[in-house]
Each structure stands twice: as structure tokens, then as C-alpha cells.
Amino acid sequence: MANFRTLGEHIIQSQAASSNSTGELTSILSCIKLATKVVNSEINKAGLVDEIMGQMGNTNIQGEDQQKLDVYANAKFIAAFKARAQICGVASEEEDSFIAFESESCRGGKYVVLIDPLDGSSNIDVNVSIGTIFSIYRRVTPVGQKAELKDFLQKGTEIVAAGYVIYGSSTMLVLSVGDGVHGFTFDPSIGVFFLSNESIQFPQTGKIYSTNEGNYPFFSDGIKSYLQYCKASDPASGRPMTSRYIGSMVSDFHRNMIKGGIYLYPSTTTAPNGKLRLLYECKPMAFLAEQAGGIATDGKRRILDIEPTELHQRSPFIVGSPDLVNKVLEFLDEG
Ligand code: AHG
Ligand code: MN
Numbered sequence: 192m193a194n195f196r197t198l199g200e201h202i203i204q205s206q207a208a209s210s211n212s213t214g215e216l217t218s219i220l221s222c223i224k225l226a227t228k229v230v231n232s233e234i235n236k237a238g239l240v241d242e243i244m245g246q247m248g249n250t251n252i253q254g255e256d257q258q259k260l261d262v263y264a265n266a267k268f269i270a271a272f273k274a275r276a277q278i279c280g281v282a283s284e285e286e287d288s289f290i291a292f293e294s295e296s297c298r299g300g301k302y303v304v305l306i307d308p309l310d311g312s313s314n315i316d317v318n319v320s321i322g323t324i325f326s327i328y329r330r331v332t333p334v335g336q337k338a339e340l341k342d343f344l345q346k347g348t349e350i351v352a353a354g355y356v357i358y359g360s361s362t363m364l365v366l367s368v369g370d371g372v373h374g375f376t377f378d379p380s381i382g383v384f385f386l387s388n389e390s391i392q393f394p395q396t397g398k399i400y401s402t403n404e405g406n407y408p409f410f411s412d413g414i415k416s417y418l419q420y421c422k423a424s425d426p427a428s429g430r431p432m433t434s435r436y437i438g439s440m441v442s443d444f445h446r447n448m449i450k451g452g453i454y455l456y457p458s459t460t461t462a463p464n465g466k467l468r469l470l471y472e473c474k475p476m477a478f479l480a481e482q483a484g485g486i487a488t489d490g491k492r493r494i495l496d497i498e499p500t501e502l503h504q505r506s507p508f509i510v511g512s513p514d515l516v517n518k519v520l521e522f523l524d525e526g
């Protein structure tokens with residue numbers, strides 16, 4: 192635990208160092224930290240709730256309906272955001288539309304938050320790491336009014352802060368406020384996130400490629416050729432590469448950022464825009480990737496430069512170590 196520095200201290204100090212800080216971001220980030228602890232506690236007993244307490248009926252010990260974890264996480268994060276006067280609205284992968292908070296104090300908030308409350312939900316039932324992804328933007332509509340769609344449809348270059356939580360063998364919160372990427376590991380015995388990974392950097396290159404190769408028949412020729420390249424034997428350049436795919440993007444990204452690697456969810460003939468959501472998944476992870484020296488692209492454009500047109504729009508997504516992403520771009524240019 193690097194110098195026993197906590198997430199709370201880090202947020203306060205990084206904001207104190209920022210020339211235009213008003214303390215508002217500090218409050219938003221501490222609210223995310225709090226909601227994360229609540230969700231983490233529920234995730235840690237997922238098996239108990241489903242397999243043991245679930246046998247008592249569909250209500251928990253407090254008499255509340257048991258909810259699927261992604262619905263639960265969504266509700267907890269939104270409730271936390273609503274309680275902060277700095278946030279005028281939220282858009283969530285789990286909601287049909289954005290939520291503009293009605294209260295006078297919230298209408299005075301300067302920020303909006305976008306969230307994928309639970310990433311990798313297909314892994315919940317099988318005790319495999321899952322995550323949460325968030326990003327924070329300054330609103331573009333006047334303070335005092337209700338938030339509007341255009342507050343949420345901003346380019347990734349406008350992100351003020353973004354991060355993810357990984358609920359893994361330990362729980363980590365990985366954050367960037369534009370000053371690099373820092374990881375904080377949760378100590379559940381005292382309920383504190385400690386700085387554990389300072390200034391995380393994508394290795395320049397790596398051996399890992401992560402993609403759902405079951406989609407191979409539907410990939411473009413360029414992606415197919417790249418995957419053949421990954422698997423070809425060429426000891427001089429360290430190939431064949433290693434295939435690792437968890438199916439929780441947060442977990443695949445996290446591993447690749449630490450060890451060096453590339454994650455691909457490209458377009459397919461069946462899903463021309465790919466699967467991942469631009470606003471809730473691609474843009475925040477692209478912001479973190481660039482802050483850590485990596486590259487994030489849809490195959491043609493830098494992810495952070497894409498002008499969103501819809502809340503739930505999807506995008507092909509390729510992200511990782513610079514040398515590896517540049518290599519796949521060569522294949523796409525040829526294809
Ligand atoms: P979510 O659980 O938020 O819907 O996101 C799942 C995403 C991403 O985390 C993961 O990498 C990808 O979907 C997995 O998709 P496939 O099952 O198609 O490989
Ligand atoms: Mn997701």
C-alpha cells in the first residue's frame with residue numbers, strides 16, 4: 192500500500208493541485224466511492240443470496256425483493272448521484288433514457304455522470320470478475336435548468352474524470368482525473384481504498400490478445416488476418432501471442448493494461464457497429480487507455496474524437512498497448 196495513501200486523500204490532493212478545482216469533483220468522486228462499497232458488499236454475497244437466502248423466497252432478510260445485481264447496482268449508483276447537488280443528471284446503460292434530476296439543488300449541479308453499473312453481467316452467476324464503468328462531464332446547458340440530451344452526447348475529449356471498479360480477487364477502483372491512471376485496492380476489513388498502483392502505464396507492447404473468437408466467421412478480412420498473425424509462430428517477434436478472454440471488458444482491459452495486450456470487439460457482419468456501447472463503455476475506457484499511454488480506436492477513428500448521436504449507440508472497439516493497436520490498424524488498412 193504505497194505510503195498508506197487512501198483514495199480520499201488522493202482525490203483531495205489531485206483536486207488541490209488543479210487550478211480550476213472547486214471541490215465539486217471531490218464530492219462526486221467520493222459519492223462514487225461510497226456507492227462502490229455498497230455494491231461491492233452485495234456482489235461479495237451474490238452466491239449466498241441466490242443459492243441460500245433465495246430458497247426462502249424472493250425476499251431478503253429485510254423483506255425487500257431480491258434484484259438481479261445489475262438492477263441493484265444501477266439503483267444504488269443512481270440514488271447516490273441523486274443525493275449530490277453537484278450532479279444534474281445521469282445516463283445509465285440500464286435505463287431507456289437519461290435521468291434529469293428535478294430538485295432545485297440538482298438542477299444547480301454542473302456535472303453529468305454516465306455509467307455502466309455492472310459490466311460483464313454474464314459472469315455474475317459463475318463467480319468471475321465483473322466491473323463498473325463511469326465517466327463525468329461538465330454540462331453544456333445552463334446551470335439551474337434540467338439536464339438535456341446534449342449534456343450526455345459529448346465527445347470523449349470532454350471527459351473530466353473516468354474510471355472503473357473491478358470486483359475481482361480483490362476489489363479495485365481505477366481512476367483518472369486527467370493526471371494519469373491510478374489504482375486503489377479495497378481493504379474490506381476497514382472499508383478503505385488504498386493507493387496500490389500509482390501511475391499505471393500500458394506496456395509499449397505485449398503478448399496478450401483478447402477477443403471473442405467465436406465471432407471469427409463474422410469478422411472483416413482485416414481482423415481475420417490480424418488474428419492469424421497473432422497465432423502464427425515467429426519466435427523472433429514473440430509469437431504466437433497468448434489468448435485471454437474473460438468476457439468482462441473491465442477485467443480484460445485491466446489485465447492487458449498491467450501486462451501488455453490488446454482487446455478487440457470489432458464490427459461483425461451481424462453487428463456492423465460492434466457490441467459495446469460508445470458512451471458507457473468505449474469512451475471512458477478510451478480516456479483511461481490514453482491516460483495510461485495506450486491507444487483506443489474504432490478501427491478508423493480515435494474513440495475520443497467520435498461525436499455521439501445517440502445515448503445507447505454502439506461502436507467497434509480496439510484498445511491496448513500502442514505497438515499492438517498500431518499493428519492491427521496496419522491490417523485494417525490493407526483489408
Ligand atoms: P455488459 O455486461 O455491461 O452488457 O457488458 C458486456 C460486454 C463486455 O463487458 C464484454 O467484454 C462483452 O460484452 C462480452 O461480449 P461477448 O459475450 O459477445 O463476448
Ligand atoms: Mn458493459
Ligand code: MN
Nearest residue numbers: 284307309310
Ligand atoms: Mn452492464
